[in-house]
Amino acid sequence: MSEVERSGREEVWIEKYRPQTLADVVGHETIVERLQSYVDRNDLSHMLFAGPAGTGKTTSATAIARELYGEDWQEHFLELNASDERGIDVVRDRIKSFARTSFGGVDYRIIFLDEADALTSDAQSALRRTMEQFSNNVRFIMSCNYSSQIIDPIQSRCAVFRFSPLGDEAVEEEIRHIADEEGIELTEDGVDALVYAAGGDMRKAINGLQAASVSGDVVDEEAVFAITSTARPEVIQGMVQDAIDGDFKAARSQLDDLITDEGIAGGDIIDQLHRSIWEFDVPDEDAVRILDRVGEADYRITEGANERIQLEAMLASLSLDE
Numbered sequence: 592m593s594e595v596e597r598s599g600r601e602e603v604w605i606e607k608y609r610p611q612t613l614a615d616v617v618g619h620e621t622i623v624e625r626l627q628s629y630v631d632r633n634d635l636s637h638m639l640f641a642g643p644a645g646t647g648k649t650t651s652a653t654a655i656a657r658e659l660y661g662e663d664w665q666e667h668f669l670e671l672n673a674s675d676e677r678g679i680d681v682v683r684d685r686i687k688s689f690a691r692t693s694f695g696g697v698d699y700r701i702i703f704l705d706e707a708d709a710l711t712s713d714a715q716s717a718l719r720r721t722m723e724q725f726s727n728n729v730r731f732i733m734s735c736n737y738s739s740q741i742i743d744p745i746q747s748r749c750a751v752f753r754f755s756p757l758g759d760e761a762v763e764e765e766i767r768h769i770a771d772e773e774g775i776e777l778t779e780d781g782v783d784a785l786v787y788a789a790g791g792d793m794r795k796a797i798n799g800l801q802a803a804s805v806s807g808d809v810v811d812e813e814a815v816f817a818i819t820s821t822a823r824p825e826v827i828q829g830m831v832q833d834a835i836d837g838d839f840k841a842a843r844s845q846l847d848d849l850i851t852d853e854g855i856a857g858g859d860i861i862d863q864l865h866r867s868i869w870e871f872d873v874p875d876e877d878a879v880r881i882l883d884r885v886g887e888a889d890y891r892i893t894e895g896a897n898e899r900i901q902l903e904a905m906l907a908s909l910s911l912d913e
Contacts, residue, residue: 604801605794608769613654616647618761618793622752626651630658633698635730637722639707639746641738642754645792648734651752652703655732660697667700686718690725699728707733708740719744756791765793766800775800776809784815787824790866795819820859822849827863828871834909835877842906850899857898861889884908 610616613623613630629635635655640648656668669689686702704710710718719742722731731749735741738751763786770777781803789796803814816823826845833842849855865885868878888905892898 604769604773605797608765608772608797610647610650610654611657613651613658616651616654617765618757619647619651619754622651622754625752626655630655633659635659635699635701637726637731637749638733639738639741639749639751640732640734640754641736641751643736643756643791645789645794645796646754646757647793648754649703649705652701652732652734656701656703659701663696667697668703669700670703670705672705686721687725690721690729699730702729702731704731704733706735708735708737712742715742715745719748722748757789757793758791759786762786762789762791762793762796766796769797769800770810773804774808775804778809778811780812781810781815784812784821785810788815788819788821790862820853820855822853822855822860822863824863824867824870827860827867830906831864831871831881831909832873834906835873835881837910839907839910842910843903846899846902846906850902857902858889858892860902861885861892865889881909 613627616623640651642648653664653668653670656664660667669686671685689700689702704718707715718731722745733741733745733749738746738753763782766782766785767777769775777800785796785799785803788799799815799819800810802818803810806814806818815821826849830842830845830849833839833845846860849860850857865882868881868885871878871881873881884905888901891901
């Protein structure tokens, strides 16, 4: 491997291949079209981007700034991660300080609050007033995973854009493009594994591709599942099918392999099971029953219960039901 290739592999691909313009953002054609119209008119409103991780919220915000301000975009764009700085002092100090700072050549500046749903209620209330006070020279773009965590007065002041998980076609197209650019041999089952492991999260797909490529120049299914700590769909299905068939011992053994030998977290097993349930070859009644048990186990794990105990209890419940 050449020196150039080695240095290329050391770069973080999610940054190297991050879209620089709105036109490069994939999987959200309708949203991009609306955002582009704002940029073309140079007339932004306050905006709220809501949706899962890795779907293009931060990328869209920075792309807007790049298109509006060109090479000087960082001078007119303040990015804050609200999960790290979530108190009212951030609103009172950093945000107001940036909003008051004099500037020239642009009509307004942009403040981007990432993970805004982590802001405290007091901080959100203070932010509402700040949005009104500096509306002449500042536009706010906020991103969050759950818009329900944003208070209504802020939502009503924003144009809301809902980013859904990316489609399999968009993820596949991007990872194939990156593999070609990096000279990585990517097998068909490797592509399918990356798309499955990503679950609509482009960042996870690209990170998985980069991590799997480190072990060799061929990225296949085995490398992807090993590096992303993702269970094969057929293993998850086999475990559930054993439980439904009443063979709790076999189902528990497969669960033990996933948690102990492969090191997959209980929460990730729950997520995979939830995503894959309708792909299982089981009657609708069984699928509904599985979802009921999955929901109960997920809630208990979220509340702090032991993952292994809850997953075993879920399998036991499926084994006992007729």
